[in-house]
Amino acid sequence: MTKHVQWDGNLNQEGFEILKGEGGCIVTPTKVGYIIMTSDKAGLERKFEAKERNRNKPGVVLCGSMDELRALSQLTPEIDAFYQKHWDEDILLGCILPWREDAYAKLQAFGDGREELMTDVRGTSCFVIKFGKAGEQIAKEMWEKEGKMVYASSANPSGKGNRGKVEGIGERIENAVDLVIE
Structure with missing residues (x-):
């Protein structure tokens, strides 16, 4: 059974450690529901399998700063300026944008094909900010301390919303992840 923990307002160290490791997958709350977070190709594969999601529907890039x-x-x-305004006002924002060439080269340099699961046919991704403190803290720590990006999708069976309740993630997703932060 997947471990459940309550978010206490601080960086969830256990979630951070899981995402530092290979293939880690966690569920965490956001402003609009729950998401599955991961940081590498093995974790992305787990996420797609857990959601039974079409592989042509890429995840999003969560930016912690x-x-x-x-x-x-x-x-x-x-x-x-548009993103900065949303950042300053603590408003969730995600836009589909092209990658910087050097950043996309870094994504490809992992050599595991993760870019196929993180970009659309144009090579763009949805870059999201101010999605919710529990996940933002982990994304920021992963970027600043580990130099790793964090990727996500909603934590609900494809096509069904979780309505902001952890019970809405479904048994399949709950059983597929390493930790659920409530």
Whole structure:
């Protein structure tokens, strides 16, 4: 049975440690429901299997800071200002953007094919900020301490919302992940 823990407002160290390891997958709350977070190709494979999700529906890139967003995605001055306004006002925002060439090369350099599960046919991804403190803390720590990106999808069976309740993630997802942060 998957372990459940309550988020206490601080960085969930156990969730962070799981995502540092190979193939780690956790469920964490956001402002709009629960998500599955992972940080590598093995974890992405687990996420797709748990959700029974079509592989042509990429995950999103969770950015724990504006610096990370700027390091990964191509931003015009207008898009940067748009994201910054949302960051400053603590408003969830995700936009489909092209990768910076150097960042996409880094994504490909892992050599495991994760870019196929993280980008659409145009090679773009959805870059998300201010999605919820519990996950933001982990994403920030992963980027700043480990130099790793964090990827996610909603934690519910494909096509069905979880309505912001941990029970809504479903038994299949609950059994497939290493930790559920409530």
